[in-house]
Amino acid sequence: MPKYKHVTIPKDGKRITVKNKKLQIPNNPIIPVIEGDGIGPDIMKATRRVVDAAVEKAYKGKKKIVWMDVYAGEKANEIYHEWLPKETVDAIRHYVVALKGPLTTPIGGGFRSLNVTLRQTLNLYACIRPVSYFPGVGSPVTHPERLNVIIYRENTEDVYAGIEWKKGTKDAKKVINWLNKNMKTNIRSDSGVGIKPISVTGTKRLVRKAIKHAIDKKLPSVTLVHKGNIMKYTEGAFRDWGYQVAIKEFRNKIVTEQELWDKYKGKMPQGKILIKDRIADSIFQQVLTRPNEYSILATPNLNGDYLSDACAAQVGGLGMAPGANIGDYIGLFEATHGTAPKYANKDVINPTSLILSAVMMLEYMGWEKSAKIIEKAIELTIKKKTVTYDLERQMKGAKKVGTSQFATNIIKNMKS
Ligand code: NAP
Numbered sequence: 548m549p550k551y552k553h554v555t556i557p558k559d560g561k562r563i564t565v566k567n568k569k570l571q572i573p574n575n576p577i578i579p580v581i582e583g584d585g586i587g588p589d590i591m592k593a594t595r596r597v598v599d600a601a602v603e604k605a606y607k608g609k610k611k612i613v614w615m616d617v618y619a620g621e622k623a624n625e626i627y628h629e630w631l632p633k634e635t636v637d638a639i640r641h642y643v644v645a646l647k648g649p650l651t652t653p654i655g656g657g658f659r660s661l662n663v664t665l666r667q668t669l670n671l672y673a674c675i676r677p678v679s680y681f682p683g684v685g686s687p688v689t690h691p692e693r694l695n696v697i698i699y700r701e702n703t704e705d706v707y708a709g710i711e712w713k714k715g716t717k718d719a720k721k722v723i724n725w726l727n728k729n730m731k732t733n734i735r736s737d738s739g740v741g742i743k744p745i746s747v748t749g750t751k752r753l754v755r756k757a758i759k760h761a762i763d764k765k766l767p768s769v770t771l772v773h774k775g776n777i778m779k780y781t782e783g784a785f786r787d788w789g790y791q792v793a794i795k796e797f798r799n800k801i802v803t804e805q806e807l808w809d810k811y812k813g814k815m816p817q818g819k820i821l822i823k824d825r826i827a828d829s830i831f832q833q834v835l836t837r838p839n840e841y842s843i844l845a846t847p848n849l850n851g852d853y854l855s856d857a858c859a860a861q862v863g864g865l866g867m868a869p870g871a872n873i874g875d876y877i878g879l880f881e882a883t884h885g886t887a888p889k890y891a892n893k894d895v896i897n898p899t900s901l902i903l904s905a906v907m908m909l910e911y912m913g914w915e916k917s918a919k920i921i922e923k924a925i926e927l928t929i930k931k932k933t934v935t936y937d938l939e940r941q942m943k944g945a946k947k948v949g950t951s952q953f954a955t956n957i958i959k960n961m962k963s
Pocket of ligand 1: 648649650651652662864865866867881882883884885886887888896897898899900937
């Protein structure tokens with residue numbers, strides 16, 4: 548049993564472990580939870596209530612999540628006088644599956660971002676963001692129900708690697724001088740400089756996970772999204788390495804778009820997954836104009852960040868956008884949005900994004916029955932038009948309720 552300074556390990560729970568490359572889930576798993584800053588406490592409270600109620604409804608006391616508070620962000624700074632204590636990272640690693648609220652990144656705290664640091668330290672290389680539509684939610688597009696995608700965003704490299712130098716500093720000058728002299732570049736001396744590494748390792752493990760997901764869930768396609776026409780050796784390489792994984796490791800399960808036309812006259816053979824690629828700017832219009840042609844979208848880090856918010860906007864906004872950061876085994880589940888500080892502690896914000904992140908967590912644990920109960924209850928709650936402000940302003944005839952009331956309504960609408 549690990550020893551922590553400020554984390555109390557619950558006595559009535561057990562640790563999730565990994566055996567023979569599979570998660571072993573006890574009936575009373577200890578799940579570390581970072582409450583989060585800003586709106587974090589409001590949405591986390593709501594989420595825990597909804598999850599506990601659904602698990603109880605599904606398993607009648609035979610299964611139960613045992614939550615364990617761990618700290619990051621403002622709360623950690625109060626308790627530990629540091630923003631991301633080592634024991635928080637250790638606890639997530641040890642207990643394997645965790646739930647997280649949004650975190651403010653301290654200005655001048657020595658971190659680029661707590662979230663990025665957590666993902667990189669725990670090697671959570673795939674950021675998975677499903678985007679689908681709940682009937683009744685207002686949307687800026689005519690057919691929001693046609694969008695049903697899962698974004699697999701690389702989470703550890705690209706311009707998010709944090710390798711950059713501020714304009715005018717000694718280091719920036721050194722880098723610029725070296726490049727101009729040795730690599731025959733022509734970078735202006737008044738530039739800030741950043742580096743964009745994209746590796747075979749980072750790309751292949753991400754695309755591998757995306758294709759495995761498509762196989763497991765019988766999804767029709769995986770699209771590699773890149774800006775390889777311009778950034779040939781980073782984004783273009785992402786596309787090439789993506790196809791390499793598909794062809795080398797999943798040969799009898801996939802067909803590339805090229806093969807579809809060359810060998811199959813454009814008619815998809817049954818039971819196969821189509822592997823295709825699209826340039827980043829093109830995919831932004833395609834998800835609007837031909838959304839039902841896309842299923843899993845595998846992207847480098849920055850493209851995925853932009854694309855997931857753009858897709859979320861089509862199905863009701865950031866309040867409806869869940870996410871997960873997953874490595875080989877560890878899963879840290881969190882909403883796509885941030886701390887929305889202007890709504891902090893007002894009990895008004897939409898908790899659905901975090902609740903749906905918890906749904907992803909339950910699915911990851913194999914507790915599908917409870918996950919389904921929550922999804923169905925959210926659907927019904929939205930159908931009854933009692934929703935938080937963000938949905939109410941987009942829905943005709945809806946009644947506005949606060950965060951906690953919305954959670955209560957979801958619980959009331961649960962059916963086993
Ligand atoms: P944000 O917190 O995501 O909020 C931007 C806007 O999105 C809100 O004002 C609100 O729009 C809408 N929104 C966000 N969450 C919502 C929800 N649950 N329900 C309904 N609407 C929601 O972005 P930000 O204000 O740019 O960032 C604030 C802080 O969060 C920053 O410190 C940033 O670094 C941090 N951040 C953290 C994470 C993370 O922890 N993973 C991610 C992103 C940002 P309306 O005002 O139009 O209603």
